[in-house]
Structure formats: C-alpha cells, structure tokens
Amino acid sequence: MTPAARVDAAIELLDTVLRETRPADQVIAHWLRGRRYVGSKDRGWIVEAVYASLREKQRLEWWAARVGLPARARSLVIVALMLIDHRTGNEMPTLFDGSTHGPSKLSDIEQMAVQMLHGQDLAVEGQPRAVRLNLPGIAADRLMARFGDRLEALGEAMNTPAPVDLRANGIKADRDEVAKQLAREGVESEPTPFSPMGLRLARRMPIFHTRAFSNGLAEVQDEGSQLVALLVDAKPGDQVADFCAGAGGKTLAMAATMANKGRIMALDISEARLERMSERMRRAGVHNIERRALKHERDPWVRRHKLKFDRVLVDAPCTGSGTWRRAPDAKWKLTEETIAELTELQGRILESAARLVKTGGRIVYATCSLLPEENEARAEAFLASHGSEFRRLDAREILPGDLAAALKLDGPDLALDPATHGTDGFYAVAFERIADPAPTEAVQGDTAGG
Numbered sequence: 001m002t003p004a005a006r007v008d009a010a011i012e013l014l015d016t017v018l019r020e021t022r023p024a025d026q027v028i029a030h031w032l033r034g035r036r037y038v039g040s041k042d043r044g045w046i047v048e049a050v051y052a053s054l055r056e057k058q059r060l061e062w063w064a065a066r067v068g069l070p071a072r073a074r075s076l077v078i079v080a081l082m083l084i085d086h087r088t089g090n091e092m093p094t095l096f097d098g099s100t101h102g103p104s105k106l107s108d109i110e111q112m113a114v115q116m117l118h119g120q121d122l123a124v125e126g127q128p129r130a131v132r133l134n135l136p137g138i139a140a141d142r143l144m145a146r147f148g149d150r151l152e153a154l155g156e157a158m159n160t161p162a163p164v165d166l167r168a169n170g171i172k173a174d175r176d177e178v179a180k181q182l183a184r185e186g187v188e189s190e191p192t193p194f195s196p197m198g199l200r201l202a203r204r205m206p207i208f209h210t211r212a213f214s215n216g217l218a219e220v221q222d223e224g225s226q227l228v229a230l231l232v233d234a235k236p237g238d239q240v241a242d243f244c245a246g247a248g249g250k251t252l253a254m255a256a257t258m259a260n261k262g263r264i265m266a267l268d269i270s271e272a273r274l275e276r277m278s279e280r281m282r283r284a285g286v287h288n289i290e291r292r293a294l295k296h297e298r299d300p301w302v303r304r305h306k307l308k309f310d311r312v313l314v315d316a317p318c319t320g321s322g323t324w325r326r327a328p329d330a331k332w333k334l335t336e337e338t339i340a341e342l343t344e345l346q347g348r349i350l351e352s353a354a355r356l357v358k359t360g361g362r363i364v365y366a367t368c369s370l371l372p373e374e375n376e377a378r379a380e381a382f383l384a385s386h387g388s389e390f391r392r393l394d395a396r397e398i399l400p401g402d403l404a405a406a407l408k409l410d411g412p413d414l415a416l417d418p419a420t421h422g423t424d425g426f427y428a429v430a431f432e433r434i435a436d437p438a439p440t441e442a443v444q445g446d447t448a449g450g
C-alpha cells in the first residue's frame with residue numbers, strides 16, 4: 001500500500017469504529033477479515049493509527065475544533081498525523097494526494113489547519129482539565145476525588161498501551177520453566193513485578209501459535225487479575241463459587257492455586273462465556289471446575305447452595321474503566337445511565353452471592369474499574385446492610401509474603417491502578433462471614449430468590 005492508501009484506510013476504519021456501537025476490537029477484526037489482501041505491515045500501521053486516534057479522541061477533537069475542522073474521522077486523522085506522528089506540513093499533501101486509493105486532497109481549510117497545528121502539542125494549557133488529562137468528563141471528577149494530585153499521572157498511564165501479561169500455569173510448570181519454553185519459541189518475557197505467577201512479554205506479540213500456549217503452560221492475563229485471584233486465596237480442597245466467571249480467567253487462576261483439588265462452581269448468566277471456558281480448561285489440565293449458567297443473580301440454585309462455600313468470588317460486571325488502556329473507545333462511551341445501572345446490578349449480585357458463603361468463609365468482591373461508586377461505595381453499602389454477618393478483611397494480611405508492602409497498599413482493600421502498579425485498574429475487597437444470616441433475612445432472601 002502507498003502511504004496515502006494507508007491513511008485512506010485508517011480514515012475509513014476510524015469512521016466505521018466511531019459509527020458502530022460494538023467495541024472497537026470487534027469492528028476492527030471484522031474490517032480486517034473483509035480485507036485479507038492487506039499485508040501485515042499495512043494492517044499494523046492502520047490498526048495502530050486507529051487505536052492512537054481512539055486513545056486521543058478527545059484531545060484530537062479539541063484541536064480539530066480549535067483549527068476549524070469539522071468533527072469527523074478525516075479531521076481526527078489529520079490532527080493525529082500532525083500532533084501524534086509529527087508529520088510536517090510539507091508531507092501532508094503527499095498523504096492526501098487525491099490518488100485512486102488515497103484520500104482526497106486537503107481543502108483550503110484543511111491546509112490552513114495543518115499550518116496552525118504545526119509544532120503544537122496535544123496537551124496544552126487552557127484545555128479543560130478532562131481534555132488535558134484525556135479522560136472523559138464523566139470520569140474525571142470522580143477520579144479526582146480518589147486520586148487527587150495523582151490524577152495527572154493516571155491520565156498519562158491510561159494513554160500508554162498496556163503490556164501483555166501471562167499467567168504461568170502452576171499445574172503444568174513453574175514460572176521459570178514457562179519463561180524458558182517461551183524463550184525457546186522466540187517469545188521473550190520477564191517476571192511481573194508483583195504476581196508470583198506472572199510473566200510480562202518484552203514486546204507485544206501473539207503467543208497463540210506457541211506450543212507453550214497450546215500445551216496450557218500459560219494464559220494471557222493481566223497481572224492485576226492474577227492478584228485478585230491471590231486475594232481469594234482458594235486452597236486445595238476448598239469449595240469455591242466464582243459467581244461472575246465469564247470465560248474463566250480468574251476461575252483458572254484459582255484452580256491453579258488449588259492444585260486441581262476441591263471444587264470450583266463457575267457461575268454466570270452467559271452460557272456462551274461459560275462455554276468458552278471449556279477449551280481453556282482442557283488446555284490448562286484443570287479438572288475441578290463445574291460450570292453452571294444462572295438465569296439471573298437470584299437463580300434458585302443460589303438458594304439451594306446457601307452457606308456451602310469456603311470462598312466466593314464476585315468479579316462483577318462493571319464499566320471497565322480500569323482497562324481503558326486496552327479499550328480506549330470504551331472511555332468515550334461511558335454514560336451516567338450505565339454507571340447507575342451497573343452499580344445497582346453490582347449491589348444485587350453481591351447481595352445474592354453472599355448467601356453462598358459459609359461461616360468462617362470469605363467473599364471477594366472485585367471490579368476492573370477505578371470509579372469509587374463501583375468499588376469502595378459498594379463495599380460500604382454491603383457492610384451497612386450486612387455488618388452483623390460479615391467483617392471486612394485486610395488485604396495486607398492476606399496477600400502472601402511482602403506483596404502488600406511492595407504494592408504500597410494504603411488501606412484494607414486491593415486497589416490497583418496503571419500509574420502506580422503498571423497493571424490494569426482493579427479493585428477487590430474481601431469479607432469474612434462471621435455469622436449465619438438472621439432467620440428473617442434468610443426468609444427474605446429465599447422469597448426473593450423464588
């Protein structure tokens with residue numbers, strides 16, 4: 001492809017992503033499937049250009065408006081070429097060359113905009129704070145309340161593409177052996193800073209073709225997710241319920257800490273996600289997981305299994321604000337309605353899942369969000385209504401070795417963020433059941449579970 005053809009393709013793809021409601025990675029995969037003739041280097045360039053534009057969308061839009069360009073994909077790509085790629089004004093006409101496969105020539109207004117953009121920075125004084133931080137306004141204030149003067153660093157960290165982390169599967173091999181096997185197949189990695197089972201790839205590359213992956217020695221999993229599984233601390237022989245198991249990322253991590261002994265009930269309302277777990281279980285050599293689709297969080301199955309589990313994990317559906325490094329498009333789709341609906345659902349799921357925990361057992365509520373409403377506020381609300389049955393545990397006393405000190409946890413919960421820890425943003429709080437539910441509550445719960 002000529003450089004101009006690549007630019008044209010990037011504009012077309014960005015335009016498609018912006019118009020679709022589906023997540024960008026799905027739209028991009030679909031677009032690429034329909035264009036198998038596009039070579040791998042060209043694909044790489046186009047996809048990176050689109051992701052960079054999505055990551056910086058708000059600042060690109062701000063600049064586009066500032067230099068008089070309409071809000072559309074073509075304008076965003078023009079601004080991105082100038083302020084992210086640092087193209088010169090002279091190069092731009094060769095990229096917008098009006099050729100058959102290239103974008104149409106720059107208009108007079110666009111040429112003027114290019115001159116104005118020359119030598120500018122994406123972030124400048126005078127931009128509204130949310131724009132300067134590249135965070136959606138709806139999240140910026142909420143995050144300010146939690147991060148204060150660390151918000152700038154958080155905004156920066158969220159702009160940086162996430163690393164690829166793997167979890168070495170202790171059922172098959174230890175972390176060093178997995179790293180060696182990967183290295184033999186040309187995949188360089190190093191131990192993650194915190195998780196004792198984590199490996200971080202030296203550079204972003206697919207591992208799905210490697211024998212290490214197909215033989216189940218490693219799974220792709222962010223280090224933060226691995227740490228959440230450590231907080232559950234499921235032991236060999238335990239009865240564990242993974243209430244929002246999805247395709248099993250954390251279920252498999254827990255199966256490994258249990259050395260395949262005991263039982264994990266992997267629960268989810270999505271049968272399709274649970275189904276995707278089966279191939280991963282086979283690869284990982286895991287035998288102690290049973291899967292069950294729930295109709296909803298109050299499915300009668302929950303009532304039938306109350307007080308039966310040593311450990312319960314609620315990896316709740318959430319805004320995913322902690323993963324915006326990976327899904328920058330999601331950042332710009334967040335609405336007040338979504339936050340309100342999710343926090344309501346999170347409360348209902350935690351409430352119902354808590355019934356499963358036996359006295360002396362532990363429930364961990366987790367999200368991959370950084371928003372206090374989905375995290376600390378949920379924990380407080382739970383304690384407010386269940387304080388006589390549950391006590392909050394201190395993650396600093398649960399996590400093995402000197403992990404809590406290394407993570408510099410400043411409270412009882414596991415709160416991770418990309419700026420401080422280099423992981424995705426995660427939150428996890430652990431509660432221990434100290435008493436059976438009062439009979440009246442049990443009756444209420446049962447009725448509601450109908």
Ligand SMILES: C[S@@+](CC[C@H](N)C(=O)[O-])C[C@H]1O[C@@H](n2cnc3c(N)ncnc32)[C@H](O)[C@@H]1O
Pocket residue numbers: 225243244245246247248249250251267268269270273294296297315316317318349
């Ligand atoms: C954050 S994802 C889970 C990710 C998974 N634990 C992992 O580590 O890969 C949240 C999951 O909650 C499930 N979910 C949504 N509503 C639910 C409900 N009412 N009851 C149970 N699961 C629910 C979703 O289908 C989704 O798979």
